[in-house]
Amino acid sequence: MKIDAKIQIEYGNSKDADISFQSLEVENKGFIKSNKEENILNYNLSAESLSTFLSTVDDLIFSEILVEKVLKSTSTPKHQ
Structure with missing residues (x-):
C-alpha cells in the first residue's frame, strides 16, 4: 500500500516561514519533499x-511545534 499526503503550514509572515x-x-x-511559497510551507x-x-x-x-515555540519565545518581549 502506498500513502501520499500533502501538509500545508501557514505562518503569519514570510520571515517566520x-x-x-x-x-x-x-x-x-x-x-x-518541501517548498515555501510566501508564508506557506508545503510538505x-x-x-x-x-x-x-x-x-x-x-x-x-x-519538529514544527518546536520551531514555533522557539519563534514565539524569541519574539516575545522580555520583562526585566
Whole structure:
C-alpha cells in the first residue's frame, strides 16, 4: 500500500516561514519533499506503509511545534 499526503503550514509572515523552512529542511532532505511559497510551507509525503507514514508525520509535526515555540519565545518581549 502506498500513502501520499500533502501538509500545508501557514505562518503569519514570510520571515517566520523562512526560518522554519530552513530549520527543518536539513532533517527533511531525502525524506520529505518541501517548498515555501510566501508564508506557506508545503510538505509532500509518501510512504509504503502506514507505520512509516505515521512516524514521518509525527516527526514533522513535533519538529514544527518546536520551531514555533522557539519563534514565539524569541519574539516575545522580555520583562526585566
